[in-house]
Amino acid sequence: MAEPILKVANIETYYGPIMAIRGVSFEVPEGGIVTILGSNGAGKTTVLKTICGVMDPQKGSVVFQGREIQRMDPDKVMRLGISHVPEGREVFPFLTVRENLRMGAFTRRDSDGVAQDLEAVFGYFPVLRERADQRAGSLSGGEQQMLAISRALMARPKVMLLDEPSLGLSPKLVKDIFDIIVRINRERGVTILLVEQNANMALQTADYGYVLEVGRIVMADTCERLVEKEDIKEFYLGIKEQGARGQRRWKKRKTWR
């Protein structure tokens, strides 16, 4: 495997006295789609926040293209080529869709390139073109998610961090959005790090997956192999062995504990 574009080694991140990330390491190869699965409170969002510089790790390193970026300010990390699609979209509610997208390109100086990317983004999400002059706060949840992804894309990133893009969306919309994510990856060569609770969608989309539990990576494998594992099936995909339900539930323990 080629040298990974993003490499996280042994990071430990705290919220005050609480250790949210307990030594997490993983790699994201250039041009790939990597997913981190985990339930509520596993520390998925914290991992992303640590990468993009909003939170600083106490220990460990984040290496992007051979350069250590931990403890760097988020706007500098962004300029290096990592954009973040935050959980809960976080669009600018009183700006129009177009202004939101322009803010995504805030760090860029080439107005021709920005105009091109604006067209490209409208190509991925035609509905945003229709809504271009509406306030972002008036969009539906799905449209806001599309806007958040597009806004991150406007920075022409090398790596895109996606935090729960499926949150609060209908299954149909989730499917559509994941299709676009794959297209962005293939067509524009953007490396994607996807953090998800929706393990089913994430495993279908990504090449490689990590499972995060209570601040630790407990499993790592290619997605094809991950879907076959019993634990993943039971705890993340909700597929249970027939007939053994009620009685087996309390006995069954995760193999990694």
Add this chain to the structure above:
Amino acid sequence: MLIYKATELVNFAQGDLLMLGAFVAYMSVAWWKLDYWVAFLIAVVVVGAFGALLDAVVLRRVIGQPQFAVVMLTIGLGAMFRTFASVTWGSEIYTLPTPFGGVTTIGGVTLSHQYLSIIVGTLLLCGALYVFFTHTRIGVAMQATSQNQLAAYYMGIPVKLIFSLIWAISAGVSAVAGILLSPVTLIDTNMGLAVAFKAFAAAVLGGFGSIPGALVGGIIIGLIELYAGATLSEGLKNTAPYIVMLVVLAIRPQGLFGTLARKKV
């Protein structure tokens, strides 16, 4: 005075920045014998820079603290500025000589040029601010930062710098307001307080965060004051606007023009 309604931070020291602006202008004209326009420029730049400094040194520390802390801090700063001003300039009342003498009659209404300068100045200022906030990259980034600080960080907007700039602009604007108002209110250390309270009432009445609302609110407050002064007893003149403000808030908590932001989940 209006910007802060857009940045979701209430600055109770705004009126006192206005007072400082007027004093700086007065000093430049009366002591250093500078031209009115030069003094104007100096006051705006000095107070603007002071605003940025204030942000960098003092206010940045309370970012992330509850809103209430910011409110208390700005009230405290305002009190400090007033004391500082009365120590430096004494409690006398000064008049800033302006080049606006004479009167103009428009359609039967006679206006002194001083009032006209206030009206025109305010309109120009609002126009300029409007264009700045909606049509420049930095202006839009300022709006974005005030709406969602975290997301602004994600976009690579240098949030801290933007905050300092916002403070500089708002302090500069206060200085302009102070200079424009000085022929009417005269310059003394408490001039800012009265103005700030009225501006606050106007902003609340019009709906926080709505700039046209604040303008209309200001006009309403002015009219109420005028009529209350003419028809009611003297004491009620100054309280009437606040009574109206309370009534409006009871009926329409978001103000006359305010929009309640609803967050979609």
